Amino acid sequence: xxxxxxxxxxxxxxxxxxxxxxxxxxxxxxxxxxxxxxxxxxxxxxxxxxxxxxxxxxxxxxxxxxxxxxxxxxxxxxxxxxxxxxxxxxxxxxxxxxxxxxxxxxxxxxxxxxxxxxxxxxxxxxxxxxxxxxxxxxxxxxxxxxxxxxxxxxxxxxxxxxxxxxxxxxxxxxxxxxxxxxxxxxxxxxxxxxxxxxxxxxxxxxxxxxxxxxxxxxxxxxxxxxxxxxxxxxxxxxxxxx
Amino acid sequence: xxxxxxxxxxxxxxxxxxxxxxxxxxxxxxxxxxxxxxxxxxxxxxxxxxxxxxxxxxxxxxxxxxxxxxxxxxxxxxxxxxxxxxxxxxxxxxxxxxxxxxxxxxxxxxxxxxxxxxxxxxxxxxxxxxxxxxxxxxxxxxxxxxxxxxxxxxxxxxxxxxxxxxxxxxxxxxxxxxxxxxxxxxxxxxxxxxxxxxxxxxxxxxxxxxxxxxxxxxxxxxxxxxxxxxxxxxxxxxxxxx
DNA sequence: CGCTTCTTTGACCCTTATCAATGGCTGTGG
DNA sequence: CCACAGCCATTGATAAGGGTCAAAGAAGCG
Numbered sequence: 001x002x003x004x005x006x007x008x009x010x011x012x013x014x015x016x017x018x019x020x021x022x023x024x025x026x027x028x029x030x031x032x033x034x035x036x037x038x039x040x041x042x043x044x045x046x047x048x049x050x051x052x053x054x055x056x057x058x059x060x061x062x063x064x065x066x067x068x069x070x071x072x073x074x075x076x077x078x079x080x081x082x083x084x085x086x087x088x089x090x091x092x093x094x095x096x097x098x099x100x101x102x103x104x105x106x107x108x109x110x111x112x113x114x115x116x117x118x119x120x121x122x123x124x125x126x127x128x129x130x131x132x133x134x135x136x137x138x139x140x141x142x143x144x145x146x147x148x149x150x151x152x153x154x155x156x157x158x159x160x161x162x163x164x165x166x167x168x169x170x171x172x173x174x175x176x177x178x179x180x181x182x183x184x185x186x187x188x189x190x191x192x193x194x195x196x197x198x199x200x201x202x203x204x205x206x207x208x209x210x211x212x213x214x215x216x217x218x219x220x221x222x223x224x225x226x227x228x229x230x231x232x233x234x235x236x237x238x239x240x241x242x
Numbered sequence: 243x244x245x246x247x248x249x250x251x252x253x254x255x256x257x258x259x260x261x262x263x264x265x266x267x268x269x270x271x272x273x274x275x276x277x278x279x280x281x282x283x284x285x286x287x288x289x290x291x292x293x294x295x296x297x298x299x300x301x302x303x304x305x306x307x308x309x310x311x312x313x314x315x316x317x318x319x320x321x322x323x324x325x326x327x328x329x330x331x332x333x334x335x336x337x338x339x340x341x342x343x344x345x346x347x348x349x350x351x352x353x354x355x356x357x358x359x360x361x362x363x364x365x366x367x368x369x370x371x372x373x374x375x376x377x378x379x380x381x382x383x384x385x386x387x388x389x390x391x392x393x394x395x396x397x398x399x400x401x402x403x404x405x406x407x408x409x410x411x412x413x414x415x416x417x418x419x420x421x422x423x424x425x426x427x428x429x430x431x432x433x434x435x436x437x438x439x440x441x442x443x444x445x446x447x448x449x450x451x452x453x454x455x456x457x458x459x460x461x462x463x464x465x466x467x468x469x470x471x472x473x474x475x476x477x478x479x480x481x482x483x484x
Numbered sequence: 485c486g487c488t489t490c491t492t493t494g495a496c497c498c499t500t501a502t503c504a505a506t507g508g509c510t511g512t513g514g
Numbered sequence: 515c516c517a518c519a520g521c522c523a524t525t526g527a528t529a530a531g532g533g534t535c536a537a538a539g540a541a542g543c544g
Contacts, residue, residue: 068472075385086375090376092479115368118367122367125371126360128371129328132378133328133331136329136374139382140317140338142385143315144315144317148313151531189389192533193534194490195532202493425523438499440525441524441525444523487542487543490541491538493536493539496534504525506524509523513516513517514515514518
């Protein structure tokens, strides 16, 4: 039993732009189904082609690239509202994998419908480009983090970013946000070894800057952490959905 | 005296998709002028808003982010055909600067025309999204490089990528491609110190893997370098323009 | 309850950063 | 035409941040 777009829990969130009734009607037609993936499973495999693309309705995951020699780089963490698989639409195939870290529910759209979207729904097409640009911008920040910041700053940056986004998504409960990833994932995202990541987290925990345990995260001193990592303040304008 | 789109030197290049006559006509109207920037000057400043955006017609530059404490991260190198300033369109403002490394000529487009593009030229809008996705993909690869590869591999990766793109753009002369950047730029791009970058380049030069001098670059052993860096083979499908 | 997966901790070492000069090229002005 | 300034490339010496190895706890799960 799928969630109809008019009842989409994401659209209720002020962090996302609202739809006009026409857009809503279009999306209801455009969405061809829902897909649920178990935690730990792969949503899209690096190198795969896909006749569909997705939007995350519920759950969390990550994008990762595997290099030839087996090393893994986590490109970004995937949260509700994120687009998944646009890559496979315009490039021949996915250049990275997407994995589910919790159970993930995806809205499914057909590749064939994309042309329809561009020709009949310019506003939706613009939103798509917007989302792509937002992601590009975020990756730019990631590049800056990996290139310029040391281990403490990298981890602080990642935690603040995740914490902020999860909070915006209303996933915060009593100051705790869900943190379903493994330390290895964070290490792979920040280009650090697991060991060093663990030791750095331990230090931050001792200083009561970030407490991550039991798959949840709390930042008792979010501001201090943000300053430590020199996280850029982010405009809180609503981002488009799909 | 500006270059009319029908005589655009980039479109002649098979690396780029061709236009239909209608698209061509639209672009001629959409392009409101040309802008030439001297080497060393800033095209767009981090934090700036811009009523226009650009496409690079000639010349080379770079995108860079400056952190609060003055450290600089080069996000990517900018070559002909690249889009510049889309960021400022959809986000409030530029999150990075764009600098000219040589004299750069830009095609200028008006922000106001963008809506027109989306509503009347779905194919162009799709191309815009495509370009954005290509850039996103490239940044993903950059993240993987900074996160997982050591100094030699990073530099090899960057040189191969630049060499390949410049060659595709027909900028190669006798195996030499233009390399107008400073070692400091490459160091800032790869998250390495200038000193270490220099020493690594010296070693590669000694091994006749990469010869970079006098603002040009030759890769006598491109394949060996590519293997060294584990550069992914890239589909050579034409990319869209604008 | 035993197995597997993930986290934690200690010891050691290597890659890369930092510091400090020198050398080279280019343009400008006396 | 030479001297000087400025920018960039080059090189050597030293130090540190983070990687690697190894092994022991915790914690989830069938």
